[in-house]
Amino acid sequence: MIRPNFTRRIQNALKNKDTKVLKSLCETLHPASMAGLLIDFEYDDIWSIIRGVSPERRAEIFSHLEGSVQAEVAKHIPRRELATLVTYMSHDDRVDLIKRLPEEIEANLMMSLSEDEREDIQALASYEEGTAGSVMTSEYLTLMPELTAQEAIDFIRSEGSDKETIYNAYVVDENHKLIGFVTLRDLILAKPDKPIREFMSTDLIYAYASDDQETVARIIAKYDRISIPIIDNHDILLGIVTHDDALDVIESEYTEDIEKFMAISGKHEGDGYLNTPVYTHFRNRIYWVVILAFMGIMSGVVLHHFEETLSSLMILALYLPMLMDTGGNTGSQAATVVIRSLALGDIHTKDMLRVIWKELRIALMTCLILGILAFARVMFLSRSAHIPAGFELITIAWVIAVALSFQVISATLIGAMLPLVVSKAKLDPAVVASPAITTLVDITGLLIYFGTATTLLAI
Amino acid sequence: MIRPNFTRRIQNALKNKDTKVLKSLCETLHPASMAGLLIDFEYDDIWSIIRGVSPERRAEIFSHLEGSVQAEVAKHIPRRELATLVTYMSHDDRVDLIKRLPEEIEANLMMSLSEDEREDIQALASYEEGTAGSVMTSEYLTLMPELTAQEAIDFIRSEGSDKETIYNAYVVDENHKLIGFVTLRDLILAKPDKPIREFMSTDLIYAYASDDQETVARIIAKYDRISIPIIDNHDILLGIVTHDDALDVIESEYTEDIEKFMAISGKHEGDGYLNTPVYTHFRNRIYWVVILAFMGIMSGVVLHHFEETLSSLMILALYLPMLMDTGGNTGSQAATVVIRSLALGDIHTKDMLRVIWKELRIALMTCLILGILAFARVMFLSRSAHIPAGFELITIAWVIAVALSFQVISATLIGAMLPLVVSKAKLDPAVVASPAITTLVDITGLLIYFGTATTLLAI
Missing domain, CATH: 1.10.357.20 (SLC41 divalent cation transporters, integral membrane domain)
Known part of the structure; x- marks a missing residue:
């Protein structure tokens, strides 16, 4: 077990205000591992530990904390820095965070964001809790059917860096209507000059934004997909749900099932035991x-x-x-x-x-x-x-x-x-x-x- | 609901021995959907329904059936055709199937396979049930550290078609020791002439073949990985476990947990209720x-x-x-x-x-x-x-x-x-x-x- 060792090093660095050591730990440890270590610290200390590292890394570590912990830590983050953090978080994660924040902090935060960000957050936040819309993200790749395989790869190379996944790309028409689906695997294995329209998959597996999130998770599990597209009633592509979200949904679905079986009713909203009144x-x-x-x-x-x-x-x-x-x-x-x-x-x-x-x-x-x-x-x-x-x-x-x-x-x-x-x-x-x-x-x-x-x- | 409609069409085609309709259904429906329809049919009929389609598609549909159903259907498949089916199945799935077959059928089947296939099956089958080794597959991509990003993509293009995933590739030295890891995303986003050694990730997330399969599933969930490498005590790469296997493991782990909580002991070996003595x-x-x-x-x-x-x-x-x-x-x-x-x-x-x-x-x-x-x-x-x-x-x-x-x-x-x-x-x-x-x-x-x-x- 090397973990106690890391915890002690963070404790010492925190006591001595040694920001260099904290920064280097945040940079070398995997964000998920770092988040795992942080649960032993006080909420205000967590921010002091991660604030010194690059905004991308900071957002990554922060996103790996439990939802209820994120909300508590956020209360200790200065307004301007919270806005930066939220900007760098993935679109589905930040909506979850904002929903958990006290109204006052939320209002303050929204004012500090750009109009684009605000609109994106409001769109994602508008879906009812427990639906596919509430777990989807708006960071997905779309391609035009006329592109060739090589052009698509080049496009992904230039546009893919901030997408949730680049392994699945969705083909849309000029109205953003979903008409096909290609994997990066298809693109890599296809002849470079072949147009996407000729090899894209049109037997689409999708879900509606109003579908139950469990249904979506089951579809991902059944079809072994990395992500599936979420559409509205007019086939317009709204977002994607990814395989890691499916795992989270299945975890909380289990909780609901076992609670139901033990005669406990109600939805499991993921607020955490201690935060539920x-x-x-x-x-x-x-x-x-x-x-x-x-x-x-x-x-x-x-x-x-x-x-x-x-x-x-x-x-x-x-x-x-x-x-x-x-x-x-x-x-x-x-x-x-x-x-x-x-x-x-x-x-x-x-x-x-x-x-x-x-x-x-x-x-x-x-x-x-x-x-x-x-x-x-x-x-x-x-x-x-x-x-x-x-x-x-x-x-x-x-x-x-x-x-x-x-x-x-x-x-x-x-x-x-x-x-x-x-x-x-x-x-x-x-x-x-x-x-x-x-x-x-x-x-x-x-x-x-x-x-x-x-x-x-x-x- | 369109499902009853499909079921009826299959029933009719089966009655009229209309192999054309059966073949076309097997080709157009997603293999997972087709497998979902098949559970309503008798074991010997299932083989008649899927046998007409290409061997790849047949193996895909078959692999989506429940393990216990696969074993029952396999008993109705002629020896030579069973060998072909097994050859086209993914390496982890076919080991699971073979473990469930009666000894006589297994022995017969093994004799019909090539020596390479036999060795691969025996290697994978040698791991104890419930370990990472028992759920891993041997169809993974390895790269040499000297390759450039573009060379690696070209290599994946030529070798990747029969791999379980091409989105994660593992970098090994001449002794097949695991030394690094790149995602296809890294390769696509990297400068084409950059050698892998310079941008591969060396902060490896891995598990040992003897680790509990639950541990491996939790690692995949925690780090949001598509696959993780499985190594032996000398860091030699043995196989990979993929995100869809993690979902299956978490399903059966949950069964074990709820059974433990309801005072039922024993491992959940996935034999299915009816097949457990x-x-x-x-x-x-x-x-x-x-x-x-x-x-x-x-x-x-x-x-x-x-x-x-x-x-x-x-x-x-x-x-x-x-x-x-x-x-x-x-x-x-x-x-x-x-x-x-x-x-x-x-x-x-x-x-x-x-x-x-x-x-x-x-x-x-x-x-x-x-x-x-x-x-x-x-x-x-x-x-x-x-x-x-x-x-x-x-x-x-x-x-x-x-x-x-x-x-x-x-x-x-x-x-x-x-x-x-x-x-x-x-x-x-x-x-x-x-x-x-x-x-x-x-x-x-x-x-x-x-x-x-x-x-x-x-x-």
Whole structure:
């Protein structure tokens, strides 16, 4: 690990105001590595560390910081220097930053920018959060269809230096309508004097600015593209989304999926945990918790129904938690595996019967182990418990083990089938939240438990 | 939706053995789109649909199918045609396919390949599953440092057509040792007669063949690279991993993380749900379930300890499930949010106090709502329940609501703190599985419940 070493060198240089060392570190370390080191420093120090280096490099390092950190650091940057920084940032990154700034700083900053920059920022900022438009950038390469391969390469050579990618270039007509697509690979491999129109790809993969950003990320992943063009309803090219943005989108989409599965609602806006207000956190969590509380009334009703049974055989109450937890665990496991397999395309709704057959066998193996453990547990824990006349501990242990086995089987099958049913109804299988499954199998579990007990023990 | 239309056209062409239509569809649709349509067809039909098109296109479409589907389709392909297909597949994809084939088919296939191909496959197949070596490809571009920019572009023009990417080229010495890196962008933007040695990047970002594939994917994401070189311990270049592989790795890593969090162990080998043996599924799930069963003994002990209390006030048993579910739900929600925030770098272990303070406020708002709901629920559900002399329903409802509120607060804080503590101990926070939190807060919940009841009701 060389990292602590670098951190210490930055700390010392900062203390001694040794701008030379700071500059050289900013220049030699990769911007992403440098940004990684900076998270250990205070917000105002971060600016002192990077301010000495060239504006391009400074903007690169700054852009690699987390969005919420960027906003905090920006508050410590003098107005004129902030304007320079923003000018050198890539067009999509700077819009994200500006959206996070307090209104006053934003207004100040916008006044310091040129009219062109201001218009570009306003255009990109106008798209709704979560859409393709909100993650696209306006730094892309366009080519005219009449250019030859060599002319296009020469053009890229002169114009490409400030573009997000030069590997994909988009061919547009005089109205900026998207009509084709060439990769730098195509240009390099083509005969130099061949016009682009003759070898450009016209089977275009694109997305609309109003499309969901997840859709766009999935398209990039599916077609292994470095970037894809974003157009409006009249096929006018508006911007591009690049492969690294797709990775970021997929990361935050995962967060949304896992949160949905753990019964947390709301969009993941990427503000970061600490910057999200307490009330927003509360609102995202309380929604499902209240629904679950109402679902829980059902298990309360079942329990009340069997109040007599419980009173006459108190020992049954002591093993209720075990039954409920086990059902919840095995049901959630099955649901997790099925939901992920659906998401990855490993299984489809038409495989329902094969899934049930597989889960049934898994459940049989599981309930064998857990049944034996439950039997041993009752015999051990309740060895000196009070057992009413007419009952024997071994019979009760046996009954509890059988009930638990049935519960494992039913919970596993419910957990596996629910996401498939939901998916068949064209809904996102992740809406079948794990706590909802737990609450649902609680109800079936109680019915199984008391059903088994009253039947086998004839209470 | 135009998709059903295409599916029907393929079905008709297949029925009428209209190879012309099939060929034209395979040629006009993007290989990824075509592969997407094929999942609705039987394995032997898939081969009939794509066999008529050129070998390059056929291999491209085939490579876009899921790994498990590829293996099934391959079983229906005549030996000689399978060998041709494999020759045209990209080097990393074909190794994945061969690993999935039954031994007999594999042996047959290997015999039909040239010695060069065989050696390349064996070299790539020798890396352990889950390492960088196992996902890298051997189709990369190398350049000698003495070439000029223009010579390099000419070289790429003649050699680049079968490479995985031509946008990154690696500079090696005469022993194939990695000494530098240039992008096609650098080459295009450089003066044509400048030697590569003078502008190649020597601050190399690389990974070792034995590194975890997740590490490699994270490096690609962090540095926004199109590919990164994979080397051995002597800096010899072995292969590259490309950005689209990084996306796949991050997908399966995410599956592993969510499964870990839902108490499912084992590596996600990408065999697909249906192709994984029942015993493997069972083994991955039973591990945690048994540990949890043993942890559950603790709550059994607590319950036994309060058997007297329960017997004297049966009604308390009826609200145990509500208390346990609520604790599990709120604790898991907090853990989910904290684990994802840690993974995304939004929070760090040093933020522990800020997290606790935030979660405490969220918990206070949540327990206010849930406390009121619990009170109403007891008053409603138990309105005609038997209450022993000396107690009043309203007092009991009040006590249950207070206990539930304490449980929400303690479960939320435990759920939020555990991942931070685990992360501080340099372990993956996702090992704090949601069911483990549920089982743990069950124990604290029972102590809170009976503690509150015995204190406030003086039983």
